[in-house]
Amino acid sequence: MVSPRGSDRGQAYTLESIAGAVIVLTAVLFALQSIIITPTTSSAVDPDVRNELQQQADDALVIAATNATTDLSWFVRYWDQSRRTFAGTQAVNPRVGYGGNTPPGALGTMLNETFAARGHTYNVELYYRGRNVSDGHGQVPAVYRGRPGEGAVVASHTVTLYDNQTLTAPRASNAELWEYSAEAANNRDGYYPVPDAVDGPVYNIVEVRITVW
Amino acid sequence: MVSEDRRSTGERGQLILIGAITLALLVIGIALVVNTVLFTENFQTETTTRTLEESSSIDAELQDGVRSTTLRVNHRARNESGSSIETWVERNVTRYGELMSEAQVDANRLTVTVDYDDTESERGVRIVQTANGSYEGPTGVSDWEPVTSGAHAVGWVVLNINASSSADAGTFFLNASNPSAETLSVSINKTGSTTVNVTTTTSVGPATTATCDTQGGRLLLNVHTGRSFTDDDCVFTGTRAVGNVSQIHIENGDVLAGKYAIVANDSSAVPTTVGDCASTPPTQPCEVPVVWTANVTTTITGDGFTYANDHDVAVYQPDA
Numbered sequence: 001m002v003s004p005r006g007s008d009r010g011q012a013y014t015l016e017s018i019a020g021a022v023i024v025l026t027a028v029l030f031a032l033q034s035i036i037i038t039p040t041t042s043s044a045v046d047p048d049v050r051n052e053l054q055q056q057a058d059d060a061l062v063i064a065a066t067n068a069t070t071d072l073s074w075f076v077r078y079w080d081q082s083r084r085t086f087a088g089t090q091a092v093n094p095r096v097g098y099g100g101n102t103p104p105g106a107l108g109t110m111l112n113e114t115f116a117a118r119g120h121t122y123n124v125e126l127y128y129r130g131r132n133v134s135d136g137h138g139q140v141p142a143v144y145r146g147r148p149g150e151g152a153v154v155a156s157h158t159v160t161l162y163d164n165q166t167l168t169a170p171r172a173s174n175a176e177l178w179e180y181s182a183e184a185a186n187n188r189d190g191y192y193p194v195p196d197a198v199d200g201p202v203y204n205i206v207e208v209r210i211t212v213w
Numbered sequence: 214m215v216s217e218d219r220r221s222t223g224e225r226g227q228l229i230l231i232g233a234i235t236l237a238l239l240v241i242g243i244a245l246v247v248n249t250v251l252f253t254e255n256f257q258t259e260t261t262t263r264t265l266e267e268s269s270s271i272d273a274e275l276q277d278g279v280r281s282t283t284l285r286v287n288h289r290a291r292n293e294s295g296s297s298i299e300t301w302v303e304r305n306v307t308r309y310g311e312l313m314s315e316a317q318v319d320a321n322r323l324t325v326t327v328d329y330d331d332t333e334s335e336r337g338v339r340i341v342q343t344a345n346g347s348y349e350g351p352t353g354v355s356d357w358e359p360v361t362s363g364a365h366a367v368g369w370v371v372l373n374i375n376a377s378s379s380a381d382a383g384t385f386f387l388n389a390s391n392p393s394a395e396t397l398s399v400s401i402n403k404t405g406s407t408t409v410n411v412t413t414t415t416s417v418g419p420a421t422t423a424t425c426d427t428q429g430g431r432l433l434l435n436v437h438t439g440r441s442f443t444d445d446d447c448v449f450t451g452t453r454a455v456g457n458v459s460q461i462h463i464e465n466g467d468v469l470a471g472k473y474a475i476v477a478n479d480s481s482a483v484p485t486t487v488g489d490c491a492s493t494p495p496t497q498p499c500e501v502p503v504v505w506t507a508n509v510t511t512t513i514t515g516d517g518f519t520y521a522n523d524h525d526v527a528v529y530q531p532d533a
Binding site: 012015016019022023026029030062127129133137156157158160162163164197198199200201202204205206207209 | 228235278289308309311312313317321
Protein backbone atom coordinates (compact mmCIF):
# COMPACT_ATOMS: atom_id res chain seq x y z
CA MET A 1 0.00 0.00 0.00
CA VAL A 2 2.80 2.41 0.84
CA SER A 3 4.93 1.66 -2.16
CA PRO A 4 2.42 2.79 -4.89
CA ARG A 5 1.80 6.08 -3.06
CA GLY A 6 5.59 6.57 -2.72
CA SER A 7 5.91 5.99 -6.48
CA ASP A 8 3.17 8.64 -7.19
CA ARG A 9 4.98 11.15 -5.02
CA GLY A 10 8.29 10.37 -6.79
CA GLN A 11 6.62 10.96 -10.14
CA ALA A 12 5.16 14.21 -8.84
CA TYR A 13 8.56 15.40 -7.63
CA THR A 14 10.11 14.51 -10.99
CA LEU A 15 7.42 16.41 -12.89
CA GLU A 16 7.80 19.33 -10.46
CA SER A 17 11.54 19.48 -11.05
CA ILE A 18 11.08 19.31 -14.86
CA ALA A 19 8.49 22.07 -14.69
CA GLY A 20 10.85 24.14 -12.57
CA ALA A 21 13.68 23.67 -15.03
CA VAL A 22 11.39 24.56 -17.93
CA ILE A 23 10.26 27.72 -16.12
CA VAL A 24 13.86 28.82 -15.58
CA LEU A 25 14.83 28.03 -19.19
CA THR A 26 11.75 29.80 -20.53
CA ALA A 27 12.52 32.84 -18.43
CA VAL A 28 16.05 32.92 -19.81
CA LEU A 29 14.81 32.47 -23.38
CA PHE A 30 12.18 35.12 -22.91
CA ALA A 31 14.80 37.51 -21.58
CA LEU A 32 17.07 36.84 -24.56
CA GLN A 33 14.17 37.26 -26.97
CA SER A 34 13.30 40.55 -25.31
CA ILE A 35 16.84 41.81 -25.89
CA ILE A 36 16.42 41.32 -29.64
CA ILE A 37 12.96 42.78 -29.83
CA THR A 38 13.36 45.68 -27.44
CA PRO A 39 13.65 48.85 -29.53
CA THR A 40 16.75 50.36 -28.04
CA THR A 41 18.86 47.29 -27.46
CA SER A 42 20.23 46.87 -31.00
CA SER A 43 21.74 50.34 -31.01
CA ALA A 44 22.10 53.45 -28.94
CA VAL A 45 19.55 55.16 -31.17
CA ASP A 46 15.83 54.57 -31.22
CA PRO A 47 14.68 52.75 -34.42
CA ASP A 48 12.27 55.57 -35.17
CA VAL A 49 15.16 58.03 -35.05
CA ARG A 50 17.24 55.73 -37.25
CA ASN A 51 14.42 55.41 -39.77
CA GLU A 52 14.06 59.16 -39.79
CA LEU A 53 17.81 59.61 -40.26
CA GLN A 54 17.80 57.03 -43.06
CA GLN A 55 14.96 58.79 -44.86
CA GLN A 56 16.66 62.17 -44.46
CA ALA A 57 19.96 60.80 -45.77
CA ASP A 58 18.22 59.25 -48.80
CA ASP A 59 16.33 62.48 -49.47
CA ALA A 60 19.46 64.63 -49.10
CA LEU A 61 21.18 62.60 -51.79
CA VAL A 62 18.20 62.69 -54.15
CA ILE A 63 17.81 66.46 -53.75
CA ALA A 64 21.54 67.03 -54.22
CA ALA A 65 21.53 64.77 -57.29
CA THR A 66 18.87 66.84 -59.00
CA ASN A 67 20.31 70.28 -58.25
CA ALA A 68 20.54 72.36 -61.42
CA THR A 69 24.06 73.72 -60.94
CA THR A 70 25.89 71.77 -58.22
CA ASP A 71 24.53 68.24 -58.50
CA LEU A 72 26.31 65.09 -57.33
CA SER A 73 28.19 64.77 -60.61
CA TRP A 74 29.53 68.30 -60.06
CA PHE A 75 30.54 67.35 -56.52
CA VAL A 76 32.35 64.18 -57.65
CA ARG A 77 34.35 66.22 -60.19
CA TYR A 78 35.14 69.11 -57.80
CA TRP A 79 38.74 67.98 -57.56
CA ASP A 80 41.94 69.95 -57.04
CA GLN A 81 44.79 68.20 -58.86
CA SER A 82 47.58 70.12 -57.17
CA ARG A 83 46.36 69.37 -53.63
CA ARG A 84 45.23 65.88 -54.61
CA THR A 85 42.00 66.23 -52.72
CA PHE A 86 38.69 67.96 -53.23
CA ALA A 87 38.73 71.62 -54.22
CA GLY A 88 37.84 74.73 -52.27
CA THR A 89 39.23 76.46 -49.21
CA GLN A 90 37.22 74.10 -46.97
CA ALA A 91 39.29 71.09 -48.06
CA VAL A 92 41.71 69.95 -45.33
CA ASN A 93 43.85 67.15 -46.76
CA PRO A 94 43.56 63.96 -48.87
CA ARG A 95 43.05 61.76 -45.79
CA VAL A 96 39.94 63.51 -44.42
CA GLY A 97 38.77 65.52 -47.45
CA TYR A 98 36.69 68.39 -46.10
CA GLY A 99 37.02 66.96 -42.57
CA GLY A 100 35.04 69.09 -40.12
CA ASN A 101 34.25 71.76 -42.70
CA THR A 102 31.05 71.91 -44.70
CA PRO A 103 31.54 70.53 -48.23
CA PRO A 104 30.59 72.83 -51.12
CA GLY A 105 27.56 72.64 -53.36
CA ALA A 106 24.03 71.43 -52.81
CA LEU A 107 25.18 68.28 -51.02
CA GLY A 108 27.16 70.25 -48.44
CA THR A 109 24.26 72.60 -47.78
CA MET A 110 21.86 69.68 -47.38
CA LEU A 111 24.17 67.75 -45.05
CA ASN A 112 24.89 70.80 -42.94
CA GLU A 113 21.28 71.86 -42.52
CA THR A 114 19.87 68.35 -42.15
CA PHE A 115 22.46 66.72 -39.91
CA ALA A 116 25.29 68.91 -38.58
CA ALA A 117 22.92 71.65 -37.41
CA ARG A 118 20.92 69.03 -35.47
CA GLY A 119 23.85 67.46 -33.69
CA HIS A 120 24.49 64.54 -36.00
CA THR A 121 27.83 63.67 -37.58
CA TYR A 122 28.43 62.30 -41.05
CA ASN A 123 31.06 60.90 -43.39
CA VAL A 124 30.94 61.12 -47.19
CA GLU A 125 32.91 58.64 -49.28
CA LEU A 126 33.14 58.06 -53.00
CA TYR A 127 33.41 54.51 -54.28
CA TYR A 128 34.41 54.09 -57.92
CA ARG A 129 34.97 51.09 -60.17
CA GLY A 130 38.52 49.96 -60.91
CA ARG A 131 39.98 49.95 -64.39
CA ASN A 132 39.22 46.23 -64.65
CA VAL A 133 36.55 44.11 -63.03
CA SER A 134 39.27 42.27 -61.09
CA ASP A 135 40.37 45.60 -59.57
CA GLY A 136 37.13 45.82 -57.60
CA HIS A 137 36.45 49.30 -56.32
CA GLY A 138 38.51 52.22 -55.06
CA GLN A 139 37.54 54.73 -52.42
CA VAL A 140 38.15 58.44 -51.80
CA PRO A 141 37.08 60.17 -48.58
CA ALA A 142 35.26 63.40 -49.30
CA VAL A 143 34.33 64.08 -45.67
CA TYR A 144 35.83 62.03 -42.85
CA ARG A 145 34.79 62.94 -39.32
CA GLY A 146 35.65 59.74 -37.52
CA ARG A 147 34.52 56.20 -37.04
CA PRO A 148 30.73 55.90 -37.30
CA GLY A 149 29.00 55.49 -33.98
CA GLU A 150 26.50 52.87 -32.95
CA GLY A 151 23.22 53.19 -34.80
CA ALA A 152 24.77 54.83 -37.87
CA VAL A 153 22.74 54.78 -41.08
CA VAL A 154 24.11 54.56 -44.61
CA ALA A 155 22.61 56.01 -47.78
CA SER A 156 24.09 55.99 -51.27
CA HIS A 157 23.45 57.31 -54.75
CA THR A 158 25.31 56.44 -57.95
CA VAL A 159 26.59 59.01 -60.44
CA THR A 160 27.64 58.19 -63.99
CA LEU A 161 30.65 60.08 -65.32
CA TYR A 162 31.34 60.44 -69.04
CA ASP A 163 34.61 60.75 -70.94
CA ASN A 164 33.84 64.22 -72.28
CA GLN A 165 33.06 65.80 -68.90
CA THR A 166 35.57 68.12 -67.24
CA LEU A 167 36.58 68.76 -63.65
CA THR A 168 34.43 71.42 -61.99
CA ALA A 169 36.97 73.02 -59.64
CA PRO A 170 37.45 76.77 -60.23
CA ARG A 171 41.01 76.46 -61.55
CA ALA A 172 40.50 73.21 -63.44
CA SER A 173 41.56 73.13 -67.08
CA ASN A 174 39.24 72.26 -69.95
CA ALA A 175 40.78 68.79 -70.17
CA GLU A 176 38.22 66.01 -70.42
CA LEU A 177 38.17 63.25 -67.81
CA TRP A 178 39.73 60.64 -70.07
CA GLU A 179 42.83 62.83 -70.38
CA TYR A 180 43.67 62.54 -66.67
CA SER A 181 45.71 59.82 -65.06
CA ALA A 182 44.47 57.80 -62.12
CA GLU A 183 48.07 57.05 -61.14
CA ALA A 184 49.10 59.24 -58.22
CA ALA A 185 52.73 59.12 -59.39
CA ASN A 186 51.89 60.59 -62.79
CA ASN A 187 52.53 64.33 -62.65
CA ARG A 188 52.43 64.88 -66.41
CA ASP A 189 48.75 64.28 -67.25
CA GLY A 190 47.23 65.53 -64.02
CA TYR A 191 45.86 63.28 -61.31
CA TYR A 192 42.23 62.37 -60.82
CA PRO A 193 41.77 59.22 -58.71
CA VAL A 194 38.71 57.92 -60.57
CA PRO A 195 39.95 55.90 -63.58
CA ASP A 196 38.34 55.36 -66.99
CA ALA A 197 36.70 52.05 -66.17
CA VAL A 198 35.20 51.13 -69.51
CA ASP A 199 35.63 51.69 -73.25
CA GLY A 200 33.17 54.04 -74.91
CA PRO A 201 31.64 57.31 -73.75
CA VAL A 202 30.99 56.14 -70.18
CA TYR A 203 33.93 56.94 -67.89
CA ASN A 204 33.00 55.43 -64.53
CA ILE A 205 30.15 55.01 -62.10
CA VAL A 206 30.77 56.57 -58.71
CA GLU A 207 28.77 55.75 -55.61
CA VAL A 208 28.36 58.68 -53.24
CA ARG A 209 27.92 57.07 -49.84
CA ILE A 210 27.01 59.03 -46.73
CA THR A 211 27.11 57.60 -43.22
CA VAL A 212 25.20 59.50 -40.56
CA TRP A 213 25.15 58.90 -36.83
CA MET B 214 -7.07 5.77 6.83
CA VAL B 215 -7.79 9.44 7.25
CA SER B 216 -4.12 10.31 6.94
CA GLU B 217 -3.90 8.18 3.75
CA ASP B 218 -6.89 10.12 2.25
CA ARG B 219 -5.26 13.44 3.19
CA ARG B 220 -2.01 12.28 1.59
CA SER B 221 -3.90 11.25 -1.60
CA THR B 222 -5.67 14.63 -1.77
CA GLY B 223 -2.36 16.48 -1.31
CA GLU B 224 -0.73 14.53 -4.17
CA ARG B 225 -3.74 15.28 -6.44
CA GLY B 226 -3.39 18.96 -5.57
CA GLN B 227 0.28 18.79 -6.46
CA LEU B 228 -0.56 17.20 -9.86
CA ILE B 229 -3.21 19.86 -10.56
CA LEU B 230 -0.64 22.56 -9.73
CA ILE B 231 1.91 20.97 -12.08
CA GLY B 232 -0.75 20.68 -14.80
CA ALA B 233 -1.58 24.37 -14.38
CA ILE B 234 2.08 25.35 -14.56
CA THR B 235 2.58 23.22 -17.70
CA LEU B 236 -0.43 24.88 -19.33
CA ALA B 237 0.95 28.31 -18.43
CA LEU B 238 4.29 27.36 -19.94
CA LEU B 239 2.54 26.24 -23.09
CA VAL B 240 0.85 29.63 -23.38
CA ILE B 241 4.17 31.43 -22.85
CA GLY B 242 5.80 29.21 -25.49
CA ILE B 243 3.10 29.97 -28.05
CA ALA B 244 3.39 33.68 -27.24
CA LEU B 245 7.13 33.54 -27.86
CA VAL B 246 6.73 31.79 -31.19
CA VAL B 247 4.01 34.19 -32.38
CA ASN B 248 6.05 37.16 -31.23
CA THR B 249 9.10 35.96 -33.16
CA VAL B 250 7.08 35.33 -36.32
CA LEU B 251 5.45 38.75 -36.15
CA PHE B 252 8.79 40.46 -35.58
CA THR B 253 10.36 38.63 -38.52
CA GLU B 254 7.40 39.43 -40.77
CA ASN B 255 7.51 43.13 -39.88
CA PHE B 256 11.26 43.28 -40.38
CA GLN B 257 10.99 41.54 -43.75
CA THR B 258 8.20 43.84 -44.92
CA GLU B 259 10.23 46.91 -44.02
CA THR B 260 13.32 45.55 -45.79
CA THR B 261 11.36 44.60 -48.91
CA THR B 262 9.67 48.02 -49.08
CA ARG B 263 13.02 49.75 -48.83
CA THR B 264 14.60 47.52 -51.47
CA LEU B 265 11.72 48.18 -53.85
CA GLU B 266 12.10 51.93 -53.30
CA GLU B 267 15.80 51.60 -54.08
CA SER B 268 15.02 49.55 -57.19
CA SER B 269 12.66 52.22 -58.42
CA SER B 270 15.32 54.88 -57.89
CA ILE B 271 17.99 52.75 -59.60
CA ASP B 272 15.63 52.14 -62.51
CA ALA B 273 15.28 55.91 -62.99
CA GLU B 274 19.07 56.25 -62.87
CA LEU B 275 19.41 53.52 -65.48
CA GLN B 276 17.05 55.31 -67.85
CA ASP B 277 18.99 58.52 -67.41
CA GLY B 278 22.27 56.67 -68.01
CA VAL B 279 20.93 54.98 -71.14
CA ARG B 280 19.76 58.36 -72.45
CA SER B 281 23.13 60.06 -71.83
CA THR B 282 25.13 57.14 -73.21
CA THR B 283 23.03 56.88 -76.36
CA LEU B 284 23.19 60.62 -76.90
CA ARG B 285 26.99 60.54 -76.75
CA VAL B 286 27.21 57.55 -79.09
CA ASN B 287 24.85 59.28 -81.54
CA HIS B 288 27.06 62.37 -81.68
CA ARG B 289 30.43 60.64 -81.66
CA ALA B 290 31.05 59.96 -85.35
CA ARG B 291 29.66 61.22 -88.62
CA ASN B 292 30.19 58.25 -90.93
CA GLU B 293 27.69 55.79 -89.52
CA SER B 294 25.02 53.67 -91.12
CA GLY B 295 21.75 52.84 -89.40
CA SER B 296 22.93 49.36 -88.44
CA SER B 297 26.36 50.50 -87.24
CA ILE B 298 24.89 53.17 -84.96
CA GLU B 299 22.53 50.55 -83.50
CA THR B 300 25.50 48.24 -82.88
CA TRP B 301 27.47 50.99 -81.15
CA VAL B 302 24.53 51.98 -78.99
CA GLU B 303 23.83 48.37 -78.01
CA ARG B 304 27.48 47.73 -77.15
CA ASN B 305 27.82 50.85 -75.03
CA VAL B 306 24.47 50.48 -73.29
CA THR B 307 25.44 46.91 -72.38
CA ARG B 308 28.80 48.09 -71.02
CA TYR B 309 27.05 50.78 -69.02
CA GLY B 310 24.65 48.17 -67.59
CA GLU B 311 27.54 45.90 -66.57
CA LEU B 312 29.35 48.75 -64.85
CA MET B 313 26.16 49.78 -63.08
CA SER B 314 25.67 46.19 -61.94
CA GLU B 315 29.15 46.12 -60.40
CA ALA B 316 28.42 49.37 -58.60
CA GLN B 317 25.03 48.18 -57.32
CA VAL B 318 26.40 44.87 -56.08
CA ASP B 319 28.79 46.87 -53.92
CA ALA B 320 26.30 49.50 -52.86
CA ASN B 321 23.04 47.62 -52.40
CA ARG B 322 23.75 43.95 -53.11
CA LEU B 323 21.60 44.18 -56.23
CA THR B 324 22.45 42.97 -59.72
CA VAL B 325 21.41 44.97 -62.75
CA THR B 326 21.03 44.09 -66.41
CA VAL B 327 20.18 46.45 -69.26
CA ASP B 328 19.13 44.83 -72.55
CA TYR B 329 18.91 47.05 -75.60
CA ASP B 330 16.41 46.03 -78.28
CA ASP B 331 17.22 47.55 -81.67
CA THR B 332 14.00 46.27 -83.28
CA GLU B 333 11.87 48.22 -80.81
CA SER B 334 14.07 51.32 -80.85
CA GLU B 335 13.36 54.22 -83.18
CA ARG B 336 15.81 55.96 -85.42
CA GLY B 337 16.07 59.65 -86.13
CA VAL B 338 18.37 61.74 -88.26
CA ARG B 339 21.17 64.19 -87.49
CA ILE B 340 21.86 67.08 -89.85
CA VAL B 341 25.44 67.95 -89.05
CA GLN B 342 28.38 70.04 -90.18
CA THR B 343 31.43 68.73 -88.33
CA ALA B 344 34.13 71.11 -89.61
CA ASN B 345 34.26 74.90 -89.60
CA GLY B 346 32.35 76.35 -92.52
CA SER B 347 29.61 78.87 -93.20
CA TYR B 348 26.04 78.09 -92.16
CA GLU B 349 24.92 78.07 -95.77
CA GLY B 350 22.98 75.24 -97.33
CA PRO B 351 24.56 72.38 -99.32
CA THR B 352 24.25 74.26 -102.59
CA GLY B 353 25.81 77.41 -101.16
CA VAL B 354 22.55 79.30 -100.58
CA SER B 355 22.38 81.45 -97.47
CA ASP B 356 18.61 81.04 -97.00
CA TRP B 357 17.64 77.39 -96.63
CA GLU B 358 15.76 74.85 -94.53
CA PRO B 359 17.80 72.21 -92.68
CA VAL B 360 14.47 70.81 -91.42
CA THR B 361 11.64 70.96 -93.90
CA SER B 362 8.00 71.32 -92.99
CA GLY B 363 6.21 68.08 -92.11
CA ALA B 364 4.94 65.85 -89.35
CA HIS B 365 8.19 65.44 -87.46
CA ALA B 366 9.84 66.68 -84.29
CA VAL B 367 13.16 68.39 -83.59
CA GLY B 368 14.97 67.49 -80.36
CA TRP B 369 18.44 69.01 -80.71
CA VAL B 370 19.73 72.29 -82.14
CA VAL B 371 23.31 73.13 -81.18
CA LEU B 372 25.48 75.76 -82.86
CA ASN B 373 29.24 75.74 -82.31
CA ILE B 374 30.07 79.24 -83.57
CA ASN B 375 33.57 80.22 -84.55
CA ALA B 376 33.31 83.91 -83.67
CA SER B 377 36.63 84.94 -85.13
CA SER B 378 35.71 83.51 -88.56
CA SER B 379 32.17 84.94 -88.52
CA ALA B 380 31.30 88.20 -90.26
CA ASP B 381 31.61 91.36 -88.16
CA ALA B 382 28.45 92.82 -89.71
CA GLY B 383 25.08 91.31 -90.49
CA THR B 384 22.64 89.18 -88.52
CA PHE B 385 22.08 85.46 -88.73
CA PHE B 386 18.52 84.17 -88.23
CA LEU B 387 17.28 80.74 -87.22
CA ASN B 388 13.49 80.53 -87.45
CA ALA B 389 11.61 77.61 -85.92
CA SER B 390 7.92 76.80 -86.17
CA ASN B 391 5.53 74.00 -85.26
CA PRO B 392 2.35 72.59 -86.91
CA SER B 393 0.24 75.01 -84.83
CA ALA B 394 2.01 77.92 -86.57
CA GLU B 395 3.74 79.01 -83.37
CA THR B 396 7.11 80.54 -84.17
CA LEU B 397 10.45 81.49 -82.65
CA SER B 398 13.09 83.58 -84.35
CA VAL B 399 16.65 83.53 -82.98
CA SER B 400 18.90 86.30 -84.32
CA ILE B 401 22.66 86.19 -83.73
CA ASN B 402 25.20 88.89 -84.46
CA LYS B 403 28.73 89.69 -83.37
CA THR B 404 29.03 92.75 -81.15
CA GLY B 405 32.77 92.53 -80.47
CA SER B 406 35.75 90.26 -80.87
CA THR B 407 34.63 88.11 -77.92
CA THR B 408 30.92 88.89 -77.58
CA VAL B 409 27.88 87.74 -79.49
CA ASN B 410 24.36 89.07 -79.16
CA VAL B 411 21.48 86.56 -79.14
CA THR B 412 17.96 87.94 -79.46
CA THR B 413 14.75 85.96 -79.69
CA THR B 414 11.21 86.91 -80.67
CA THR B 415 8.42 84.39 -80.38
CA SER B 416 4.66 84.07 -80.70
CA VAL B 417 4.50 82.15 -77.40
CA GLY B 418 6.17 84.60 -75.02
CA PRO B 419 8.20 87.74 -74.52
CA ALA B 420 11.33 88.62 -76.49
CA THR B 421 14.72 87.97 -74.88
CA THR B 422 18.19 89.38 -75.42
CA ALA B 423 21.45 87.89 -74.15
CA THR B 424 25.05 88.95 -74.52
CA CYS B 425 27.18 85.85 -74.70
CA ASP B 426 30.94 85.69 -74.19
CA THR B 427 33.03 83.44 -76.36
CA GLN B 428 35.60 81.06 -74.93
CA GLY B 429 38.72 80.46 -76.98
CA GLY B 430 37.07 82.30 -79.86
CA ARG B 431 34.05 79.98 -79.87
CA LEU B 432 30.50 80.10 -78.59
CA LEU B 433 28.62 76.88 -78.01
CA LEU B 434 24.88 77.58 -78.10
CA ASN B 435 22.17 75.07 -77.31
CA VAL B 436 19.42 76.81 -79.26
CA HIS B 437 16.92 74.12 -78.22
CA THR B 438 17.20 74.82 -74.48
CA GLY B 439 18.24 78.47 -74.79
CA ARG B 440 21.56 78.15 -72.98
CA SER B 441 25.25 78.27 -73.72
CA PHE B 442 27.65 75.47 -72.79
CA THR B 443 30.46 78.02 -72.55
CA ASP B 444 28.77 80.97 -70.78
CA ASP B 445 26.38 80.33 -67.88
CA ASP B 446 25.00 83.89 -68.11
CA CYS B 447 23.94 83.42 -71.73
CA VAL B 448 20.25 82.53 -71.37
CA PHE B 449 17.53 83.08 -73.95
CA THR B 450 14.27 81.50 -75.11
CA GLY B 451 15.05 78.22 -76.83
CA THR B 452 13.18 76.46 -79.60
CA ARG B 453 11.71 73.99 -77.12
CA ALA B 454 9.56 76.84 -75.79
CA VAL B 455 7.60 76.57 -79.02
CA GLY B 456 7.16 72.80 -78.58
CA ASN B 457 7.06 70.15 -81.29
CA VAL B 458 9.24 72.18 -83.67
CA SER B 459 8.75 70.69 -87.11
CA GLN B 460 10.48 73.20 -89.35
CA ILE B 461 13.72 75.19 -89.16
CA HIS B 462 14.66 77.93 -91.57
CA ILE B 463 18.10 79.58 -91.72
CA GLU B 464 18.47 83.10 -93.04
CA ASN B 465 21.80 84.80 -93.80
CA GLY B 466 23.77 81.61 -93.29
CA ASP B 467 26.83 83.30 -94.70
CA VAL B 468 27.11 85.59 -91.64
CA LEU B 469 28.15 82.85 -89.21
CA ALA B 470 30.89 80.26 -89.43
CA GLY B 471 31.39 77.15 -87.37
CA LYS B 472 29.84 73.73 -86.84
CA TYR B 473 26.35 72.66 -85.92
CA ALA B 474 24.04 69.70 -85.37
CA ILE B 475 20.27 69.40 -85.58
CA VAL B 476 18.41 66.18 -84.75
CA ALA B 477 14.92 65.29 -85.95
CA ASN B 478 12.91 62.12 -85.45
CA ASP B 479 12.33 61.37 -89.13
CA SER B 480 14.65 61.28 -92.14
CA SER B 481 11.89 62.91 -94.22
CA ALA B 482 12.71 66.11 -92.32
CA VAL B 483 15.98 66.46 -94.24
CA PRO B 484 15.90 68.30 -97.59
CA THR B 485 16.88 66.19 -100.57
CA THR B 486 19.86 68.44 -101.28
CA VAL B 487 21.54 67.26 -98.06
CA GLY B 488 23.51 64.10 -98.75
CA ASP B 489 24.95 61.26 -96.67
CA CYS B 490 27.90 62.21 -94.50
CA ALA B 491 30.03 59.46 -96.05
CA SER B 492 29.99 61.29 -99.38
CA THR B 493 29.92 64.92 -98.18
CA PRO B 494 32.85 67.13 -97.13
CA PRO B 495 32.83 67.91 -93.37
CA THR B 496 32.51 71.66 -94.11
CA GLN B 497 29.06 71.07 -95.56
CA PRO B 498 25.84 69.83 -93.95
CA CYS B 499 25.09 66.14 -94.26
CA GLU B 500 22.79 63.59 -92.67
CA VAL B 501 23.60 60.62 -90.48
CA PRO B 502 21.22 58.29 -88.60
CA VAL B 503 20.84 58.40 -84.81
CA VAL B 504 18.86 56.44 -82.23
CA TRP B 505 15.93 58.69 -81.34
CA THR B 506 14.24 56.37 -78.84
CA ALA B 507 16.16 53.55 -77.17
CA ASN B 508 14.11 50.53 -76.10
CA VAL B 509 15.67 48.83 -73.10
CA THR B 510 14.61 46.20 -70.61
CA THR B 511 16.03 46.88 -67.18
CA THR B 512 16.15 44.09 -64.63
CA ILE B 513 17.12 44.61 -61.00
CA THR B 514 17.54 41.45 -58.98
CA GLY B 515 17.91 41.32 -55.23
CA ASP B 516 17.49 38.79 -52.48
CA GLY B 517 14.23 37.07 -53.36
CA PHE B 518 12.85 39.60 -55.82
CA THR B 519 13.20 40.76 -59.41
CA TYR B 520 12.19 44.20 -60.64
CA ALA B 521 11.93 44.29 -64.44
CA ASN B 522 10.72 47.08 -66.69
CA ASP B 523 10.54 47.82 -70.38
CA HIS B 524 11.34 51.43 -71.30
CA ASP B 525 11.28 53.53 -74.43
CA VAL B 526 13.96 56.01 -73.41
CA ALA B 527 13.56 59.31 -75.23
CA VAL B 528 17.11 60.34 -76.12
CA TYR B 529 15.93 63.73 -77.32
CA GLN B 530 13.06 65.52 -75.69
CA PRO B 531 11.32 67.92 -78.11
CA ASP B 532 9.16 69.43 -75.36
CA ALA B 533 11.43 69.06 -72.35
